[in-house]
Amino acid sequence: xxxxxxxxxxxxxxxxxYHVCQEVLGQHTxxxxxxxxxxxxxxxxxxxxxxxxxxxxxxxxxxxxxPIMEAVKRYAAEGGLLLGICNGFQILLEAGLLPGAMxxxxxxxxxxxxxxxxxxxASTPFTSQCESGQVLKLPIAHAEGNYYTDSVTLSALxxxxxIVFRYCDRDGRVTPDSNPNGSxxxxxxxxxxxxxxxxxxPHPERCAEELLNNQDGLLIFQSMLKAFNQPVTKP
Amino acid sequence: MKAKIFVTLKQGIHDPQGQAIxxxxxxxxxxxxxxxxxxxLLEVDLKETDQEKAESTVKSMCQKLLAxxxxxxxxxxxxxx
Numbered sequence: 001x002x003x004x005x006x007x008x009x010x011x012x013x014x015x016x017x018y019h020v021c022q023e024v025l026g027q028h029t030x031x032x033x034x035x036x037x038x039x040x041x042x043x044x045x046x047x048x049x050x051x052x053x054x055x056x057x058x059x060x061x062x063x064x065x066x067p068i069m070e071a072v073k074r075y076a077a078e079g080g081l082l083l084g085i086c087n088g089f090q091i092l093l094e095a096g097l098l099p100g101a102m103x104x105x106x107x108x109x110x111x112x113x114x115x116x117x118x119x120x121x122a123s124t125p126f127t128s129q130c131e132s133g134q135v136l137k138l139p140i141a142h143a144e145g146n147y148y149t150d151s152v153t154l155s156a157l158x159x160x161x162x163i164v165f166r167y168c169d170r171d172g173r174v175t176p177d178s179n180p181n182g183s184x185x186x187x188x189x190x191x192x193x194x195x196x197x198x199x200x201x202p203h204p205e206r207c208a209e210e211l212l213n214n215q216d217g218l219l220i221f222q223s224m225l226k227a228f229n230q231p232v233t234k235p
Numbered sequence: 236m237k238a239k240i241f242v243t244l245k246q247g248i249h250d251p252q253g254q255a256i257x258x259x260x261x262x263x264x265x266x267x268x269x270x271x272x273x274x275x276l277l278e279v280d281l282k283e284t285d286q287e288k289a290e291s292t293v294k295s296m297c298q299k300l301l302a303x304x305x306x307x308x309x310x311x312x313x314x315x316x
Contacts, residue, residue, distance in 0.1 A: 058303055065300070094303070101305035104251050148248065148306055182249070 001027040001228045004042035006072070006088075008034045008063045013049035013085065016205040021046070024209050025221050034066035043228050044081035045072060047088025049141070049203055059102055059144045060090035069095060081125050081227055082197045083220070086142055089189070089199030098192055098199050099157070100149035106182025110143040114214075115180055115202055117188045118168040121161045124191050125227030126198045129219045135172045136165075136216040138202035140180060140188075145201040147183040147190075157190060165189035165200050236281045237314045238293045242302045243274035277301060289313055 003021045007014045014031060022029040030040055039045060052063035063069070069091075076082045076097050084092040092098045105111055114137050122132040130136070149157070157163050165188040169178040179186045181201075189200030204217030244250050250272050257271040279296070283289040293311050302309040 057301070061300065061303070093305075101303050103248070103306060106249070106251050108251050108255055146249075146251075150305070182251070 002042040003029045004032045004045045008052035010052045011048050011050035017046050017048045020205045020208045034068045037067050039071045047084040049086030060094040063091045064095040079196050084199035092199045099153050102144045103146040103148050112141040115140045116168050117165040118172050121164045126223050129223040139206045140202050145181040147187045162191050164191050236289045238279040239312045240277040242309050248306050
C-alpha cells in the first residue's frame with residue numbers, strides 16, 4: 001500500500017504519521033509537500049496534525065487553499081481513503097469535505113491529555129479493526145476541538161451513523177463530564193456520507209506501538225490497511 | 236478604498252472567549268455589563284475605486300475565506316475613495 005502524508009507549513013505530526021505508516025505498518029509512505037499538485041497515485045491520504053499556517057484566521061482556513069488540496073478534493077470525490085487528524089480534521093471541515101466547524105474549547109485551554117473515545121461506527125475504513133462500542137484511549141492536544149454544527153446537520157450525522165467517535169469515560173459512558181472540550185454531542189470524530197473520509201481530533205499516531213505503552217491508535221492504521229487489502233463498499 | 240470587515244459569531248453560538256472577558260469585567264467591578272461577544276476586525280486596503288466592484292469583492296472574500304458560514308456572520312463598511 002502507498003500512503004501519502006500531506007505536509008503543510010506548520011504541520012508537526014507529519015513525521016509521526018510517516019513513522020507509523022512506514023515503520024510500524026510497513027507500508028510505502030510519501031511525505032507530500034502542500035505546494036505539490038499531484039498525490040502521486042497513493043492509496044490513502046492523511047492530513048496530519050499541527051498548526052498549519054500558524055492557525056491564522058481560523059484553524060485550517062488557509063491550508064484548505066494550498067495547491068495540493070485540489071488534488072485531495074478530487075481524490076476524496078472519487079472515493080479515496082482520506083483521514084484527517086486534529087488540524088487535519090479542522091482542514092477537512094474548512095474545505096467542506098466534512099460538515100461542521102471547530103470552535104475554541106469550552107474552557108479556552110489548550111488541552112493535552114489522554115482522552116477516552118467510544119467507537120460509534122466500527123464499519124468505516126478507519127475503524128473496521130475496532131469493535132463497535134470499543135473504548136480507545138487516545139491522546140488529544142488541541143485548543144480548537146469544540147465541534148459545532150447546526151441541528152439539521154447533527155440529526156443527519158446521527159441518522160446516517162456518521163459520528164465515528166464520541167468522548168466517553170473509561171467505561172464507555174458518554175457523559176458531559178467526559179467531554180473535554182465542549183464538543184457538540186461529545187463528537188470526537190465523524191465521517192462523510194460516502195464513508196471514505198474520516199476526521200478525528202485525537203492522535204492515533206501518538207499511541208501506535210508497544211514502546212509508547214499504548215497501541216490503541218494502531219487499530220486506526222490497521223483498519224486503513226485492511227480497507228486497502230479488502231475493499232468493501234459500505235454505506 | 237478601504238474595507239472594514241467585522242466577523243462575529245452567529246447568535247446562539249457559544250462564545251467562550253466572550254464569556255471569559257465578561258467574567259473578568261465583572262471581577263473588575265463593571266457590574267453593569269450584561270454580556271460580551273468577541274469577534275474579529277479586518278482592515279483591507281482595496282485597489283479599487285468603484286463602490287459596487289469593491290462591495291462584490293469584499294462579499295466574495297468574506298464568503299470564501301474571511302468568515303466561516305457555519306459559525307460566523309460578517310458585515311462591512313467601505314471607506315474613502
